[in-house]
Amino acid sequence: MVCSNTHTRTRRARLTRFARWGLIAIVAWQSGMSSAQQIIVNPDVGVVAIDRNRARLIFTMRVNQWGDKQPVTVFVLPDDASLHQVFAKSALGVYPYQLRRTWDRQVFSGTGQAPVQVANEQEMIERVRQTTGAIGYISDRPDATGVKTVKVE
Amino acid sequence: MDRSRALLALLSLLLLSRGAAAELALPSGLQLHGFASQGAVHTSSNRFHGDSPETSLDFTEIGLNASWRLSPRLLLAGQVLSRRAGDMSDGWPKVDFALADINLFMQDSHRAGMRLGRLKNRLGLYNETRDVPFTHPGIFLPQVVYFDKVRNLVLATDGIQLHGELYQPFGTLSATLATGRPVVDENVEAALLRGQIPGAIEPRENSWLASLWFHSPAERIKVGLSGAAIALRQDWNLTRAHPRIDLTYWIASAQYNAERWSLSTEYMGLPFRGRDFQPVRPDLNQTSEGYYAQLTYRLRQPLELMLRYEEGFANRDDRDGRTLERQTQGLIPEHAGSSRILSLGLRWDVSRHWMLRTEYQRHIGSFILSEIENPNLLEHDKHWDLFAVQAAFRF
Numbered sequence: 001m002v003c004s005n006t007h008t009r010t011r012r013a014r015l016t017r018f019a020r021w022g023l024i025a026i027v028a029w030q031s032g033m034s035s036a037q038q039i040i041v042n043p044d045v046g047v048v049a050i051d052r053n054r055a056r057l058i059f060t061m062r063v064n065q066w067g068d069k070q071p072v073t074v075f076v077l078p079d080d081a082s083l084h085q086v087f088a089k090s091a092l093g094v095y096p097y098q099l100r101r102t103w104d105r106q107v108f109s110g111t112g113q114a115p116v117q118v119a120n121e122q123e124m125i126e127r128v129r130q131t132t133g134a135i136g137y138i139s140d141r142p143d144a145t146g147v148k149t150v151k152v153e
Numbered sequence: 154m155d156r157s158r159a160l161l162a163l164l165s166l167l168l169l170s171r172g173a174a175a176e177l178a179l180p181s182g183l184q185l186h187g188f189a190s191q192g193a194v195h196t197s198s199n200r201f202h203g204d205s206p207e208t209s210l211d212f213t214e215i216g217l218n219a220s221w222r223l224s225p226r227l228l229l230a231g232q233v234l235s236r237r238a239g240d241m242s243d244g245w246p247k248v249d250f251a252l253a254d255i256n257l258f259m260q261d262s263h264r265a266g267m268r269l270g271r272l273k274n275r276l277g278l279y280n281e282t283r284d285v286p287f288t289h290p291g292i293f294l295p296q297v298v299y300f301d302k303v304r305n306l307v308l309a310t311d312g313i314q315l316h317g318e319l320y321q322p323f324g325t326l327s328a329t330l331a332t333g334r335p336v337v338d339e340n341v342e343a344a345l346l347r348g349q350i351p352g353a354i355e356p357r358e359n360s361w362l363a364s365l366w367f368h369s370p371a372e373r374i375k376v377g378l379s380g381a382a383i384a385l386r387q388d389w390n391l392t393r394a395h396p397r398i399d400l401t402y403w404i405a406s407a408q409y410n411a412e413r414w415s416l417s418t419e420y421m422g423l424p425f426r427g428r429d430f431q432p433v434r435p436d437l438n439q440t441s442e443g444y445y446a447q448l449t450y451r452l453r454q455p456l457e458l459m460l461r462y463e464e465g466f467a468n469r470d471d472r473d474g475r476t477l478e479r480q481t482q483g484l485i486p487e488h489a490g491s492s493r494i495l496s497l498g499l500r501w502d503v504s505r506h507w508m509l510r511t512e513y514q515r516h517i518g519s520f521i522l523s524e525i526e527n528p529n530l531l532e533h534d535k536h537w538d539l540f541a542v543q544a545a546f547r548f
Contacts, residue, residue, distance in 0.1 A: 053370055054261065057320060065225035065259065072225075073181075078505060080454070093371045095412050097451070102372075104288045107186050109273045109281035110230030110250045113220050114184065 037087045040125070040147040042134040045070070049151040056092045058135060060102045061112050066133060074115035075127050075136035083121065087137045091152055182222040189215045190286045190545035198534040199519060200526040202301075203239035205539070212543075213237040213244060214284050228254040234284055240526045241301060249273070249284070250309060265317040271336075272314050275329050275364045276307055276379045277404035277419055283308075286545040290415075290449045290459045291498045292512045293541070296521035297443025297465025298404060298421040307381055307402050309336050310360055324369045331362040335383050352389025357397060360384070375408040387430075398437075400425035413451050420444040421465075439468040459498035459512075466491045467520050474518075488535035492520040506546055514539040 039050065045066055050058075057063040064072050077084040079096055088096045106112030118124045121138050128134040129146040138144055192212035196205040203209030213235070220230035231251040237244030252270035273281040282288040283299055293301070312333015319326040334356050364379035380403030387396035401424050408417040421444065427437030443465030450458045466472045467490040474490025498512040519533035527533060 053320065053322065056370070062264070062318065062320075063259075063261070064222070067261075069225070071222075080505070095410070098372050098410060101288070104285065105282055107184070107220065108188075108216070108218060108232065108285045108288060109275075110218075110220065110228075110232065110252050111254060111268070111281075112228070113222055114186070 037083060037091060037137050037139050039091065039135065039137050039150045039152055040128050040144065041150050042128055042132055043146070043148050044132055045135070045148065047150060049153050051153045052091070052093060055152055056094065059092055059115070060099065061106060061115060070133045073131050073134045075118050075124055075131075075134060076115045077120070077124065078117060083137070083139055091137065184220050186218040186548060187216055188285055188287065188545060188547040189213075190543055192292060192541055192543040194539065194541045196540075197538045199522055199537050200239065201522065201539060202241070203526075205239075209239060211237055211239045214286065216249065216285065225259065226256045230254065236284055238301060239523070241523050262321065263317070263319045265315070268314040268316065271309055271311050272331060272333070273309050274307055274331070274362055274381060276362070276381060276402070277421070278375075278377075278406050278408060278417060280307060286510070286543065287508060287547055290447065290457070290500065291461065291496060292510050292543045293496075293514075295419070295443070295445040295447065295461060295463045296494070297463045297492055298419050298445060300521065302521065302523035302525075305336050306383065310334065310362060311336065312359065314362075322370065324367055327366045329362070329364045332359050335360045335381075337385065352387050354385050354398070355388055356384070357386040358384040373410055375406070375410070377406045379404050379406070394429040396430045397428045398425060415449045416446070417449075418444070418446045439470065441465070441467050442469045455502045457500040457502075459496070459500065461494075461496040463494045463496075464492070465520050485530050486533060486535075488518045489530050489533055490518070490520060492516060492518040494521070506548060508545045508547075510543045510545070512539075512541045
């Protein structure tokens with residue numbers, strides 16, 4: 001009786017420890033993913049956080065104005081840039097080929113436009129800083145001045 | 154001569170505009186895009202996109218596209234397309250679409266608007282961008298659903314479209330409703346009537362088109378239903394009445410997208426009625442159908458494999474074509490009433506601007522062949538193969 005009780009307790013302890021480590025691993029992995037890139041906007045854009053669905057609607061060019069009616073200008077890196085691929089998958093939850101397919105369908109049927117493509121992160125920061133209503137993304141870097149970082153919820 | 158000069162002009166315009174777009178700062182909101190592709194088609198027999206048994210290069214697509222977002226509420230967009238496809242299309246540049254897209258309501262959760270002008274029809278997964286090589290897997294679209302022999306019947310409409318989108322946590326619902334004049338040409342007549350009858354086919358009334366689509370938030374799942382009702386008349390008559398054709402073209406679509414692969418499947422139904430062709434033709438009342446399943450697999454970053462199987466029937470109540478052969482006293486062989494096609498393709502996205510593709514198809518039946526390219530139906534071979542390569546450029 002006592003013996004089996006102790007046994008159960010150790011097993012439970014082991015499980016708890018396992019779960020705790022698992023949780024830590026997941027949190028570490030998740031924060032690792034989210035700190036890998038972040039959404040940036042022009043400082044005059046009045047949002048501090050954005051949910052994933054809305055971010056997806058903006059980056060697929062379906063929603064083209066901010067809450068205060070200001071037009072959105074979307075900047076992206078080339079399809080084959082690794083930052084673009086990571087951003088699409090972890091921040092937006094879509095595959096890069098799906099973004100390309102959506103933009104192409106809109107452009108070549110006249111029902112929408114494609115985002116503005118920039119060559120690299122430096123240009124991304126520059127253009128987002130200069131363009132009112134602009135949105136883009138960068139890797140987690142502290143030297144991005146003149147742009148506002150937005151949390152993805 | 155005229156044709157090649159027009160092609161050359163369009164091509165140089167395309168290259169110029171690419172240079173210009175890179176050097177000049179375009180006004181904000183103005184975008185220029187374009188594409189050009191050249192294919193080579195070889196078939197064991199039967200003509201497809203030109204004189205393919207001798208290897209045809211008569212398959213060229215060039216498009217130049219401009220869009221201008223004047224405000225979040227207003228978008229102007231247009232595209233000029235030159236398409237050379239054997240005897241089906243001569244490459245003369247045409248206005249593919251030219252429209253004003255007006256947003257009437259815009260909220261976080263929904264959007265509704267109106268489009269006016271020449272509009273590409275939202276039919277199936279591919280019709281809107283069917284001539285843009287980068288936007289569909291395979292060099293050729295599944296012919297049993299997206300006939301190239303009668304493409305203009307369902308391609309575009311001069312008219313008005315209302316559209317609405319609802320964004321919810323469970324996904325997006327979008328719907329369109331459109332009406333206007335369909336754009337038709339001689340391919341339509343040849344394909345629908347299986348031969349020439351004097352006089353041109355023209356729209357009799359405005360067409361109606363509708364579509365309803367659902368996709369999950371990250372577009373893993375996409376399903377849709379779309380259709381067009383079209384009324385035509387023949388500008389020629391023996392009796393007092395003008396011959397009339399009424400048809401409905403509808404497609405049910407489903408697609409699943411994973412990281413490495415996509416699975417797409419569509420069913421097309423085309424019921425049509427022909428009246429007052431007597432004494433040249435009896436009244437017609439039949440339904441064509443076609444369906445396919447298509448798997449694309451992204452091998453490694455620039456390479457993609459495509460595997461597709463499709464079946465199509467001129468008359469779904471006469472799938473083996475025997476009734477057709479009997480009724481026409483052998484003038485139309487039974488294998489002209491159906492097509493079963495297995496396709497295998499490889500796509501290589503060489504760079505951001507260039508793509509190379511190759512495709513092999515095994516055909517049983519000749520239903521998908523153009524009657525303009527193959528006027529003598531008795532010469533259609535039942536078993537044939539197709540091999541094609543294509544190079545495409547975009548900006």
